[in-house]
Amino acid sequence: xxxxxxxxxxxxxxxxxxxxxxxxxxxxxxxxxxxxxxxxxxxxxxxxxxxxxxxxxxxxxxxxxxxxxxxxxxxxxxxxxxxxxxxxx
Amino acid sequence: xxxxxxxxxxxxxxxxxxxxxxxxxxxxxxxxxxxxxxxxxxxxxxxxxxxxxxxxxxxxxxxxxxxxxxxxxxxxxxxxxxxxxxxxxxxxxxxxxxxxxxxxxxxxxxxxxxxxxxxxxxxxxxxxxxxxxxxxxxxxxxxxxxxxxxxxxxxxxxxxxxxxxxxxxxxxxxxxxxxxxxxxxxxxxxxxxxxxxxxxxxxxxxxxxxxxxxxxxxxxxxxxxxxxxxxxxxxxxxxxxxxxxxxxxxxxxxxxxxxxxxxxxxxxxxxxxxxxxxxxxxxxxxxxxxxxxxxxxxxxxxxxxxxxxxxxxxxxxxxxxxxxxxxxxxxxxxxxxxxxxxxxxxxxxxxxxxxxxxxxxxxxxxxxxxxxxxxxxxxxxxxxxxxxxxxxxxxxxxxxxxxxxxxxxxxxxxxxx
Numbered sequence: 001x002x003x004x005x006x007x008x009x010x011x012x013x014x015x016x017x018x019x020x021x022x023x024x025x026x027x028x029x030x031x032x033x034x035x036x037x038x039x040x041x042x043x044x045x046x047x048x049x050x051x052x053x054x055x056x057x058x059x060x061x062x063x064x065x066x067x068x069x070x071x072x073x074x075x076x077x078x079x080x081x082x083x084x085x086x087x088x089x
Numbered sequence: 090x091x092x093x094x095x096x097x098x099x100x101x102x103x104x105x106x107x108x109x110x111x112x113x114x115x116x117x118x119x120x121x122x123x124x125x126x127x128x129x130x131x132x133x134x135x136x137x138x139x140x141x142x143x144x145x146x147x148x149x150x151x152x153x154x155x156x157x158x159x160x161x162x163x164x165x166x167x168x169x170x171x172x173x174x175x176x177x178x179x180x181x182x183x184x185x186x187x188x189x190x191x192x193x194x195x196x197x198x199x200x201x202x203x204x205x206x207x208x209x210x211x212x213x214x215x216x217x218x219x220x221x222x223x224x225x226x227x228x229x230x231x232x233x234x235x236x237x238x239x240x241x242x243x244x245x246x247x248x249x250x251x252x253x254x255x256x257x258x259x260x261x262x263x264x265x266x267x268x269x270x271x272x273x274x275x276x277x278x279x280x281x282x283x284x285x286x287x288x289x290x291x292x293x294x295x296x297x298x299x300x301x302x303x304x305x306x307x308x309x310x311x312x313x314x315x316x317x318x319x320x321x322x323x324x325x326x327x328x329x330x331x332x333x334x335x336x337x338x339x340x341x342x343x344x345x346x347x348x349x350x351x352x353x354x355x356x357x358x359x360x361x362x363x364x365x366x367x368x369x370x371x372x373x374x375x376x377x378x379x380x381x382x383x384x385x386x387x388x389x390x391x392x393x394x395x396x397x398x399x400x401x402x403x404x405x406x407x408x409x410x411x412x413x414x415x416x417x418x419x420x421x422x423x424x425x426x427x428x429x430x431x432x433x434x435x436x437x438x439x440x441x442x443x444x445x446x447x448x449x450x451x452x453x454x455x456x457x458x459x460x461x462x463x464x465x466x467x468x469x470x471x472x473x474x475x476x477x478x479x480x481x482x483x484x485x486x487x488x489x490x491x492x493x494x495x496x497x498x499x500x501x502x503x504x505x506x
Contacts, residue, residue, distance in 0.1 A: 001397055018389040037488065038339070040432075043340070045343050047392045050390055052390065070344070071391075072393070073391065
């Protein structure tokens with residue numbers, strides 16, 4: 001699996017560590033208990049495109065946001081973790 | 090046909106002509122009292138115990154592909170019940186007792202081999218931790234023996250006992266009744282036994298949706314037509330999220346890859362199951378001679394049923410560190426299964442938020458050993474509409490009620506056990 005780092009270009013997946021599902025908006029501090037429960041535990045767990053955090057831990061050490069297909073492992077889009085993803089390349 | 094030494098001799102001497110199929114390839118009826126979705130070990134065991142232990146009427150198992158085509162044929166076949174927490178210990182120990190009588194019960198040889206499971210300890214604190222776990226197991230009536238370094242050396246002399254060992258072996262925790270079983274035989278045995286009790290096993294039948302009546306599930310849409318059902322149970326492992334989403338449910342589960350490997354066949358080398366305590370690695374030797382081993386998750390969400398080479402290198406490095414003689418062994422095959430990783434590392438067995446729909450999922454690393462116990466309690470849950478005493482702690486509402494079964498003590502991460 002090759003992952004495109006916005007700063008370093010395409011690198012082997014072994015250089016990166018996984019940061020999990022990036023599609024879950026964090027609830028407000030005073031949000032209802034059910035919202036926090038869903039945020040902490042529940043997942044969409046899609047079979048197909050999935051938005052996720054990765055860290056280029058053996059490279060530039062930046063956090064990034066990917067859209068990756070969980071069936072084909074193809075990386076569809078990537079960008080800095082703090083910004084919303086574009087549609088693709 | 091009942092299998093016995095006499096039937097084997099009779100058919101064998103008659104050139105093996107006249108064996109009949111072990112189960113019927115049934116066509117779906119319009120309605121069943123209970124439908125179990127998923128024809129792996131758990132689904133078939135559930136159907137078998139529904140027919141054996143409960144009076145629920147007509148039961149069907151729906152399988153998208155062919156029975157046993159998923160994780161049942163992809164695991165490392167280890168059976169154990171060496172758990173710390175009471176709820177897990179009792180559940181898996183019930184399973185262990187069922188394993189001990191399973192071949193006789195099913196009239197099918199599942200090749201259950203109680204060769205023992207040894208967890209290696211590589212430090213004094215780890216020995217203390219194992220002493221604690223062993224004591225907890227014994228309090229729950231499970232066999233556990235704490236081994237010192239010399240006792241481990243006697244059982245598995247090929248491990249790295251050298252002075253230069255990066256991870257010196259201090260000892261280990263042995264569960265003598267643990268071992269391995271033939272995974273495919275478990276599927277075939279349960280399928281045959283369930284079929285003999287009247288269960289319909291329907292293959293090539295993918296569930297594509299649920300028939301709803303208000304908030305109640307009253308049947309399923311499938312690739313072979315609509316089927317009505319009194320109750321529906323899901324036993325679809327890594328694809329639980331996908332099937333539950335058809336009913337609008339979102340669950341505390343992520344699907345991840347777990348790889349396993351087998352080496353070329355070797356002469357007898359190790360006659361027990363050994364797990365490495367300084368990394369994630371476990372090893373046993375199959376009856377054919379292949380070393381069967383596995384390690385950690387690939388580490389990211391996936392449904393691909395194939396893993397990356399990086400994890401294989403990591404697993405093999407751990408194996409060579411534990412048992413240096415493995416370095417000259419050639420790898421024959423490696424593969425991956427899609428695991429339903431729950432957020433506390435323990436399974437979810439019980440009612441879903443929808444009436445008539447029940448869940449059996451979240452098996453993480455350990456679904457195979459649980460097969461008989463899972464079937465036993467899920468059958469009870471489906472028949473009674475309420476959990477068995479052994480799966481009361483495993484219901485979905487435990488996450489909302491703050492009673493997670495977090496054996497690892499790691500918090501809400503989908504990567505434990």
